[in-house]
Amino acid sequence: RRRLIRDLGAASGLLLRPRPATATATAMALLCRLASRGRSRTKLIAALGCLASRQKHTLPDLPYDYGALEPHINAEIMQLHHSKHHATYVNNLNVAEEKYKEALAKGDVTAQVSLQPALKFNGGGHINHTIFWTNLSANGGGEPQGELMEAIKRDFGSFGKFKEKLTAVSVGVQGSGWGWLGFSQDQGRLQVTACYNQDPLQGTTGLIPLLGIDVWEHAYYLQYKNVRPDYLKAVWNVINWENVSARYTACKK
Helix, strand or coil: CHHHHHHHHHHHHHHCCCCCHHHHHHHHHHHHHHHHCCCCHHHHHHHHHHHHHCCCCCCCCCCCCCCCCCCCCCHHHHHHHHHHHHHHHHHHHHHHHHHHHHHHHHCCHHHHHHCHHHHHHHHHHHHHHHHHHHCECCCCCCCCCHHHHHHHHHHHCCHHHHHHHHHHHHHCCCCCEEEEEEEECCCCEEEEEEEECCCCHHHHHCCEEEEEEECCHHHCHHHHCCCHHHHHHHHHHHECHHHHHHHHHHHCC
16 A cells, blocks of 8 residues: 555656656556556546646657668668657647546546557557667667676676577567566566567566667668568667666666
8 A cells, every 4th residue: 555655646746747758757657557456446547637737748859860870770760760650659648648637527437448548558659769769879789888787697697698588579579569678676687578569668567667679660661671680680789778777777776
């Protein structure tokens, strides 16, 4: 019960005030986690009601130009992926939240329930892509350093074995989804897993997202066609290990 109150309070506080996308991601993940635990509908609706008081979500700027990741990911893919696909998730999330606000005001529980898939899909799409853009860099590639590298060696045996595992999990996603490196606060260990569609990692598994690899076809098809393994081989050249390491350090505090 104490954890439920803490999570509801944290999510509500984040959603009631203007905030960066990272805080939005945390709030959405908390709410998804509460939903997955089957918590009281009344309590969950009260927490989701905080969405009605917040500012609209906006598309975050990329920290680099669309062509910065070439030749590994070309400019056309990046432009469409960011300005069209991610923008659509943001717009649809705002629409879904506005409809949810109206349903709350009317006390229309049926409408509230029917909007949950749209909130999850578009909210997850916004969370996932906001992380993804910062996980990439024109100066990326290579291997991580410091605490993250030590944790990878501890939990996977070596960086090479970790890379092979995340690649295999990502390539093996049937249909659309994401490959993830996450951190389990309960176990104090790194884990590799996949989430389907736009399901957010933390809201789905409880793992804190460190590195996400988008394996929806829109992330690679224009350049790599149906050969997903070639895309995975290329994306390792632009992984921003400084960002991944910073996320790892932050989640341990």
